[in-house]
Amino acid sequence: MITPVAFRQQIREQQFTSSTAGYCQEFVQANLVIVPKQYAFDFFLYTFRNQKACPVIDVLEPGQVESLLAKASDIRTDIPKYHIYEGGTFEKEVESIEAIWEDDFVSFLIGCSFTFESEMIKTNIPLKHIELQKNVAMYQTNIETVAAGPFSGPLVVSMRPIKKELVQLATSITEKYPQMHGGPVHIGDPAQIGISEIEKPDYGEYVEIADDEVPIFWACGVTPQAAAQNAKLPIMITHAPGHMFITDWTNEELLNKDS
Amino acid sequence: MITPVAFRQQIREQQFTSSTAGYCQEFVQANLVIVPKQYAFDFFLYTFRNQKACPVIDVLEPGQVESLLAKASDIRTDIPKYHIYEGGTFEKEVESIEAIWEDDFVSFLIGCSFTFESEMIKTNIPLKHIELQKNVAMYQTNIETVAAGPFSGPLVVSMRPIKKELVQLATSITEKYPQMHGGPVHIGDPAQIGISEIEKPDYGEYVEIADDEVPIFWACGVTPQAAAQNAKLPIMITHAPGHMFITDWTNEELLNKDS
Known part of the structure; x- marks a missing residue:
């Protein structure tokens, strides 16, 4: 089985540019949001006030590119695909952000549902979107998040149909x-x-909800992306959906983390 | 028994200017650290990286004076005594900071050990410093905290002698x-x-450690104050030791908080 460090190397060399779903399943994968330092406090506060949707697992200081959770990592190259937003609008998808990196960029790594999905699969709870090799379905809700500075917006949730007896x-x-x-x-x-x-x-x-299934909704890591888009920051960078940052931490280690 | 809102009113009118230890015991009391906006991101990151010593329970946006945890509160007046530091040096103790308040001040409320002390007393674990009406003993350790921006320093711990059989x-x-x-x-x-x-x-x-007692050390809310002093910020304001901010949240509510 490939290690996170070897896998990040492949990604860095652009030998691997696809979705990371299903890879390094024992290890924590993370959502990425990069904002300029000027907005970093307000964004940090937004994540703090909405921890269920935005569980921050690491923050890189302005200009810093190595995460404490991933040895010798480089946040500018170690994600298969990035999305660049300008003024809140999607501009383009790229495989490296080295060319546009600035010394005041602050990177937030946010927990992702791949962790609990791998746990559900281990416990024999079937997940249809994975069986069908689809991206999970996500929805804006009428639940408002708690605003912070320019950041606000609805809670975004992911939905998984689960058999009644497994709810x-x-x-x-x-x-x-x-x-x-x-x-x-x-x-x-x-x-x-x-x-x-x-x-x-x-x-x-x-993905269809069968008669013997119930839709279950979980807070989703797209929530902070949506809030940052709403805030219309001059620039903001995220991972492309499904193309995550892979850390050296096992799911178990993060669960038992005691800082 | 006096409610938090009525007690804050007494404090605001400077009818009560003493230590809040033992008051409103069911309710969460908090440490305060105020820093200018310019340093707020780095300080927030310092607390995030050292959560055991710096468990943030609320952050007030720049210039904001009401905590979400305390209805109609005013952080400028609702603490019995404040300490003002300039360039990292203690300058003076005051009973209100209205006169020096700035629109870019960011207030951090940090969990305090009064909460677990009241729980220990309820469970019949004697706490000698409380019986003797002393301030708890605190020590700098050789354990380094994780730095963030200009913030760094040793972990500060509080010590309580506990009977061997109650450890x-x-x-x-x-x-x-x-x-x-x-x-x-x-x-x-x-x-x-x-x-x-x-x-x-x-x-x-x-407080003395008797032969049948063991010293137990807990991470202490003075840690972030010490780090902010080390950072020699032009201005920083904290509560005076023991003179805390009283919230409307019961200890139980905070324990079960699910954001």
Whole structure:
């Protein structure tokens, strides 16, 4: 099995440029949001006030490129694909951000649901979007996050159809991971959290909910991206959906972290 | 029993200007550190990297004076005594900071050990410094905190002598409160964490350790104050030791908080 350090090397050399879903499953993968220093305090506060959607696991100081969670890593090259936003608008997808790196860029690494998904699979809870090799379905809700400075917006959730008899198990497994979005935000009727058309996700791809399944909704790491887009920062960089930063920390190590 | 809101009113009118130890025991009391906006991101990152010593429970945006944890509160007046530092040096003690308030001041509220102390007392673990009406003894250790920007320094710990047969109980009670410094950093021989003269605390007052007692050391909310002093900020304001900010949140509510 490939180690995180060897895998990051492949990514850095652009030999691997796809989704990281399913790779290095024992290790924590992270969402990335980069903002200029000027906005870093407000964004940090936004994540603090909305920890369930934005569980920060590391912050790199202005201009710093190595994460404390990943030895000899370089945040400018070690993600397969990046998205660049200007004035809140998506501009382009790139495989390295070395050319546009600035000394005042602050990188936030945010926990991601791959961690609890790998735990659910180990416990024999089938996850349809993975079986169908689809991106998980994500929705904007009518639940407002707590604003901070220019950052605000709706809570974004991911949805997974789970067999009725496994709902309790899926809930308790994910509750074990507060740093990875934790337990469900909502179980059942999508309308109750403002989702009118479940077949039309705002991000990702829809997977059907069978009669013996219940839709379960979890806070999603796209929430802080959406807030940063709303804030219309002159520049902001994120990972491309599904193309995550892979750390050296096992899921278990992060779970037991005691700082 | 006086409510937090009524007690804050008395403090605001300077009818109460003493230590808040023992008041509103069911409610969370907090340490205060105020820094100018320019340093707020780095200080926030310092607290994030040293969560055991610096468990942030609320952050007020630049110029904001009301905490989300305390309705109609005013951080400029609702603490009995403040300490003002200039260039890292203690300048004076005041009962209000209205006169020197600036629109770029960012206030950090940090969990305090009063919460777990009230829990220990309820469980019949005697706390000698409280019985003797002394300030708890605090020490600089040889454990370095993780630096962030200009903030760095040693971990500061508080010490409480606990009867041998109650050590396990005191440990497990405090572990229940990760947002209030959590479990002990060290149990037993002070020399192992670099404390050479246990009779001479760096802050607070020494209480004797009897033959049937063991010294237990917990991470202490003075740690971030010491780091901010080291950083020699042009201005920084803290509460005076023991003179805390009282929130509307019960200890139980904070324990079960799920953001």
